[in-house]
Every structure is written in C-alpha cells, then in structure tokens.
Amino acid sequence: MLLTTTTQMACQRVRDIEQHQIPQTIEIRVLRKWISKGKKEELCYQFIDTYGDCIEATAEVKDIEYFDSIIQLQSCYKVSGYICTSPRTYMATVEHRASLVIGRKAKFDPVTNSNIPTTYFNFATYESIKTRIKDTKLLTDYIGRVEKNYMQSTGTGKLLQKTLLQDEMERKVEITLWPDMRHLIGDDVIPGDIVAITSTFVTEYNGLLQLESTYLTTVAVNPDVLQTIEHVNRLKALPAVQHTQTHDKIVTIMDLKQSSQQNIQSPKNFVCEAKIKEIHEDRGWYYVQCSKCSSKLYPQQGSGMWTFVCKDDDDITPNFRYSVNATIIDATGSADAVFFNESMQEMLNISCEDMVTKHANATDPKIVPQLLRSAIDTPRLLHLTLKNDGKIFVNNVSEVTSATATQSTTTGPGTSMFTPATTVPKPSMFTPATPLPKLSTSKRQAPASPAEQNRKKKRA
Numbered sequence: 001m002l003l004t005t006t007t008q009m010a011c012q013r014v015r016d017i018e019q020h021q022i023p024q025t026i027e028i029r030v031l032r033k034w035i036s037k038g039k040k041e042e043l044c045y046q047f048i049d050t051y052g053d054c055i056e057a058t059a060e061v062k063d064i065e066y067f068d069s070i071i072q073l074q075s076c077y078k079v080s081g082y083i084c085t086s087p088r089t090y091m092a093t094v095e096h097r098a099s100l101v102i103g104r105k106a107k108f109d110p111v112t113n114s115n116i117p118t119t120y121f122n123f124a125t126y127e128s129i130k131t132r133i134k135d136t137k138l139l140t141d142y143i144g145r146v147e148k149n150y151m152q153s154t155g156t157g158k159l160l161q162k163t164l165l166q167d168e169m170e171r172k173v174e175i176t177l178w179p180d181m182r183h184l185i186g187d188d189v190i191p192g193d194i195v196a197i198t199s200t201f202v203t204e205y206n207g208l209l210q211l212e213s214t215y216l217t218t219v220a221v222n223p224d225v226l227q228t229i230e231h232v233n234r235l236k237a238l239p240a241v242q243h244t245q246t247h248d249k250i251v252t253i254m255d256l257k258q259s260s261q262q263n264i265q266s267p268k269n270f271v272c273e274a275k276i277k278e279i280h281e282d283r284g285w286y287y288v289q290c291s292k293c294s295s296k297l298y299p300q301q302g303s304g305m306w307t308f309v310c311k312d313d314d315d316i317t318p319n320f321r322y323s324v325n326a327t328i329i330d331a332t333g334s335a336d337a338v339f340f341n342e343s344m345q346e347m348l349n350i351s352c353e354d355m356v357t358k359h360a361n362a363t364d365p366k367i368v369p370q371l372l373r374s375a376i377d378t379p380r381l382l383h384l385t386l387k388n389d390g391k392i393f394v395n396n397v398s399e400v401t402s403a404t405a406t407q408s409t410t411t412g413p414g415t416s417m418f419t420p421a422t423t424v425p426k427p428s429m430f431t432p433a434t435p436l437p438k439l440s441t442s443k444r445q446a447p448a449s450p451a452e453q454n455r456k457k458k459r460a
C-alpha cells in the first residue's frame, strides 16, 4: 500500500498535464488504439491514469510496427520522454487541454497496476450535447435508458439501428447506428436497458438530438463498471418505461392483404417473416441507370462489345440495380412483391453489377441466373413498404431472430395485427430521420467519417 502511494506520488496526474511542459513520468493504462481518419492519418492512443483521467497520444502511422512491439492494449506503463502539445482538433475522444506526441524517445516501462480503470467514459449531459451539434472537434459519449429500440429502413433501403434514449429527466436523444455499426446494439436490447455509447457525432433532426455512430463508436449495454454505477442507478430509478413497440410492426401476409383492402392513406412500413417462393422471370430482375440523370440505359453492341448508353448523356457509368418481382409466402398466404436493390444484395451478398457481369447474360434481364435463385426458400424478415395501391416493395431483409420469431408467432394465422393509425410508427421510408448520404455502390465500404457524411448530406 505504502509502496503504491510512493510510486503514484512520483508520477504526474494526467489531469495536470499542460501543453509545452517538460514531460514528467505518468503511470497509465493504454485503453484504445486507432488510426485517425482526418486530413492527416495519425496513430492514436487513449491513456487513462489511476484517477480515471484520460489523455490522447499520437504517433506517426509509419511507426505502427515499432509501437505495436512496445505497447499492448489494456497494459499499464510508466511513460516518459513524450512531448506535450495541443489537443487534436478533429474527432477527439477525450476533452483535455493537451495531448501527447510519442516518438522513438518515448519510454514505456511495463508496470502492474490493477487500480487503473479498464474503461473510460466521459458522459455528456443533455444540455452539453445540444451545444455540440455538427461540432467535429470532440466526439460525444452518452448514457441513457432505452425507451425504444428498432431497425429502420431508409429510402435507399439501408437498415439503420435506432435507439431512443431517455436521460434522468426523461429528455430524449436518439442513437443512429449506420449499417456497419448496426451490430453494436442488437435486437435483444429492450426498453428499460441502460445503454452507454462512446465516440458519437451529434446532429439534430426535427428537434430530436441524434447521436450518430462513427468508426470509433463502442457500446456497453447495462454496464456494471465503476465509472457507470452512479448513472445506471439513477437511470434505473426512473419510473418504468411505457412499453413501446420496438420495430416496424410485424405482420403476416394475410395482414398485408387485408390492410391493402382497407385503402390505407399513405405508404406504411412493416416487417414480415416470409420467404421467396418464386421469381417472375418475365418481369426482368434488374435495370441499369444512368450515373448522370438516373434514367434507364439501353444496351448497345459495337464491335462485339456491349455497352450501356443514355439517350441524353455521354461519358456515363452504368449503375446496376436489382429489381426482382417475386411471390412471397408464409403460413397465412402469398403475395407479389418487388425486391429492391439493397434487399437482394443483402440476401445474395453480391452486388447487382457483379451478378450481371459475372453470372448472367449481360443483355437480357429476363434470364435469371442460377445464383440469384439461391435467394429462394429461405425465410427472412422482410422490411417492406405497403403502398396505397396495395403494392409491396421490399427495401431490405434481415435474419430471423428468436425475438422477432416469438413476436410473430404469438399472432396466430388469421388474426389481423393490422390496426391502422395509433401504434404504427411513422412511415420512415420517405422521411428518413436523418438525412442520408447517397447510396454508394460498394455496401461493405469502411464507414464514412462524419466530415464525409456531412459532405454527402449536403449533396443529397
């Protein structure tokens, strides 16, 4: 005990580090490591000391192998020989008036110190995140109680995970997880759970504050670490969450058919567990769009080569989009539906362009390639839009989970779940809660940085 106190005394507290000071030994745990995506790529670290105070350190990306050989994540070190400078000004994960630069002169002596925390949160209050809208300097950590957790399909067929949180005064903030980060909050997260999220970007839509995921975002559900206990206890003491629906309403095909006869006023989004029974070949399974004007392109053959041409534009890129007419079926019946691009891509794991150019007769969309037929017969959750005229458009699909399976089986076949108005969430497809970037061609792309997202939003 005495010994620990002595070693701590010899070290500077991370909280007290100033820009341009002479470096003193600090004793820290290395919490996170990442490569920043900004104007300049940097190798970044997050250091925490025994008091729970954090600071960022940066190094040159080219030295990554060297630092990997001397610094291990979650290990503790006495660090000296660094340089104290100003904090990073883009997507900083820590609020500190200084940051460290580490080079070959920096010394990392391994120590064992179980008193240093293994996690770091710098939870912002509701009031303070309001001041951070569109601010890219500092990323935001937040903790709240789940009021609603659901997937939302957008106009471009992307599936977002949305989690509505309440703070201790029941003020609402919504998490938006982009497709590549959607897995961070699963379907098993239910109203009443506590969610702690880190490194988000604050935006606002329709007066509701949004915490958008970045490539650095992490999530802890019902965290039980020391740093969160007080928050968790306060949030758990709130009056019980009113049970709200967690998804677009889950319906059967019979429900869909009944509701389309009831002349719905506006398109509505539903989720339906069903499978493709048959693909209607004669309707074609894809179309090709002009990259400049989005109108239909025509195949043209010249000197043995097929190209796609626009009637108006030159120098264009053909954009291939799935549009598959099919019969869907569940225990209650069958219906016709059109599967849009994202839904087919999700099922087949191959882009439409690759399917056309590598697996199909490139000029006749009425010949369905064998690979496309592999989408048939597997039950999936279809995220669909029911139009006023009864047409069904499938925007995306997801795996059938146990949670959703139970929900849908509790309504036996024949029981209509369709009760218009009240419980049906606002149609999300045509009014995405967050302005979305234009659909990109490769869906497995690395997440865009907030700056990139912003640029895209402006264009959109």
Ligand SMILES: [Zn+2]
Pocket (backbone or CB within 6 Å): 290, 291, 292, 293, 294, 295, 310, 311, 312, 313, 316
């Ligand atoms: Zn065109």
